[in-house]
Amino acid sequence: MAVRASTLDRRFTERGGRERQRRADLLPYALLLPSIALIVAIVLNPLATGIYYSLNEGSLLRLDGFVGLANYRNLLGMPDFRHAMKFSALFAACSVAGSYLMGLGLALLLNQEIPGRAFFRVALLLPWVIPSIVSIASWRWLIADQNGLVNQALGLVDVGPIFFLSTGDSAMFSVIMIKIWRSFPFMMVSCLAALQSIDRDIYEAARIDGAGRWQSFRDITMPQIFGISVVMWILMTIWSVNDFETPWLLTQGGPSNATENLIVLAYKYTFTRNDVGTGSAIAVVSMIILMTLALLLLRKQRDEQ
Amino acid sequence: MATVSAVSATRRRAFPFGKRALSVVLLAIVVVVDLPIIMMILNSLRRTDEILSGGLLPRAPSLANYQYLIERTPFWTYFGNSVLVAGGATAMTIVVAALAGYALSRYRGRAITGYSRLLLLVQMFPLILTLIPLFILFRELNLVNTRTSVLLLYAVVHLPFATWMFKAFFDAIPRELEEAAQVDGASRIGAFWRIVLRLSGPGIAAVTIFSLLFSYNEYLIASIFLRDEDKMTIPVGVQMFMQQFQTDWGSLMAAATLAMLPTAIFLLFVQKSMVYGSVAGSVKG
Structure with a gap:
């Protein structure tokens, strides 16, 4: 399946010529943009923040300071x-x-x-x-x-x-x-x-x-x-x-x-x-x-x- | 001769004895396995003192528990909130996941592989780790206790599964159709919109129902972000009932039965693609 798809892919881009190829190369990024934006905002950013919180002391209201790996x-x-x-x-x-x-x-x-x-x-x-x-x-x-x-x-x-x-x-x-x-x-x-x-x-x-x-x-x-x-x-x-x-x-x-x-x-x-x-x-x-x-x-x- | 053909005709329609016996065994298994659900429905038709006095079947079935639930509790408010949140999250998931699924289906490359990995991460990581910072962030943005916060989170949490399902559906559509449309002067987006999406009706329906099901059932996110009774969705509301009505089994069983109804209906719609959906969810990394 995967092999067949990739040969089709090549045929697809080759036939389109250079101009078409460049445009086609940007399209997948545009298609992925909304979901990547959502994932960054709702998952990746909080994930990084959460890891940072695990290195701190504090309550839901405020952090009380960096404690390194003490929590662990x-x-x-x-x-x-x-x-x-x-x-x-x-x-x-x-x-x-x-x-x-x-x-x-x-x-x-x-x-x-x-x-x-x-x-x-x-x-x-x-x-x-x-x-x-x-x-x-x-x-x-x-x-x-x-x-x-x-x-x-x-x-x-x-x-x-x-x-x-x-x-x-x-x-x-x-x-x-x-x-x-x-x-x-x-x-x-x-x-x-x-x-x-x-x-x-x-x-x-x-x-x-x-x-x-x-x-x-x-x-x-x-x-x-x-x-x-x-x-x-x-x-x-x-x-x-x-x-x-x-x-x-x-x-x-x-x-x-x-x-x-x-x-x-x-x-x-x-x-x-x-x-x-x-x-x-x-x-x-x-x-x-x-x-x-x-x-x-x-x-x-x-x-x- | 006539008898022989009659016998073979009935045999073609009826199942041999062994198969019918197996059917009876399976029926018994189904009753045992679904016993909690069956008892919940039966008990929702009995008064609490009757439930506690033992026995299995309602002596005088009545809808009194349902009447109480609908007249005296905010059950319909919960239901309305669930519809709003599940509907909104599903609409958002469908749009975003269809675009991403199309990219995964039609393109190869490092970015696509990386994105695939990212989806797997979103699917697998412990939600609680992001809920802690999100709770703090949303409080600063005044988003705690809003249905919007929950809606947004559902759309993202369900995104990987919906994207994989879309990809699988798009994979089944021959790309020659899009090439033909492009030869006829359609743009790539136009070909996606007019050819691929139009042919993906059943796929879109399946993703829609899975997404509704997920959002309707979800408890953890809703319990953290929806604190006021007028914002709560069904799972959080029923959990409140479970604490409040600890001894009022009749009302609790009626609430649980009503809460279950939409999911049972969803199941009838997706039971065919359930096999498919579960496999898509498990095999497509």
Whole structure:
């Protein structure tokens, strides 16, 4: 594809002659200008300012002075920062694994011609498209209350009630489960698209050679979708590390600080505790993590193409 | 003979037993997976004391919760704000992203590659890092508590995804068409405007709906910049309900159900390109 496009490109400019070429050379910049202006104003400039804030002490009202890397040094000794690092990693790992397994499983089912397939696909996409606040509100009723559905069900078998959002471990478990629930549809549609691009003749040939279902899944399906799967894993890792809404709306980071990830912690330091230096430093740390992942993604995509 | 052909005719229409069994299994999975949503809708039709008394189905379904919500709370104000912000941000995204997407689709070069990388950065970096300085900056500019601030931010945050989608749609349009138009005397911009955009109707529709969906759902930016009740969008408003109505599950479930409705409708429109959109978002660096 890329090769074809570039030859077309050359033909296009060569035919136009020099005058046309010079004009055509300016056009792409003109086309990019509005978006570059927006990105500079709304992203790059604040980004630089944010990095500068992380080297200062101060509140949302005024900066109190340059402190160099002191904010970063302080982070290392802060138990809540270390916990947030660990929770971010756990949250991302579990979300990726859980949503991928669930999404792949459902994609394999939906990849067959069964009655009602279109309906199932739409119904399974719902958790992904509804507003985060709606997912959290609906899940809260299932788990938050003594009378919630899960505890009603547990009551039938004489277990519980479990107050899911009251202890650290069960709150972490709940936040992760809900994140998986909100994320699996992305994995499902992406896996489905990958599955549908596999040439069916390969399966036919394998069947004739006597391969069973499990064998063709392991030796054909998985190798065929592995490349795109890695891209999806990295993307989901990035989105999970970056997720604010799931933990914040469900638990506000609590109980105590059990479900605080880096983003929630940066938000709390800045907007609740009014400590802009520390908040910005935490945000910069999460940016470094995310950019490393993004570079990994870029390299992976280049390998794919 | 006749029976044989009748059997094969029905078999062509009906699915074999195994497929139908699989369908039943999937239906069960869908009910379990969508249970939070199903229960939310059912509970929105029950009074709070009935919800707390257990059971699954409404004994006497009523719209009382919705009536309360619409008459006694600023729900429609939130909804109006959401429409304004999402509509404005989408219009802005469409224009800016279509231009950039066209550049990415038709040109190669160092600047284009650099711009691509920049988009990836915008897509991946932690929003919170820019929200801190933007909050301080917008306060000085008196933009905090305005819908404009949120609208601007949405347009930029959604820009990478919209640009990649546009690029993919434009890639599918043969450039011979533009060359032909230029031979007929159209300018490059004219060819883009009259040929490419006109052929991209479905693409523009898809980007529009994805952008509306994103802006309508967004919580973090809105919660930081919209502090007064008369400026709040739906997610922030419903979050207020969640705090205020902590024990009034009926009203909260009605609010959440209403908030969900537009997104469910969007989903019906884009479900075909959802597969496509997610892949465009994930594969196009």
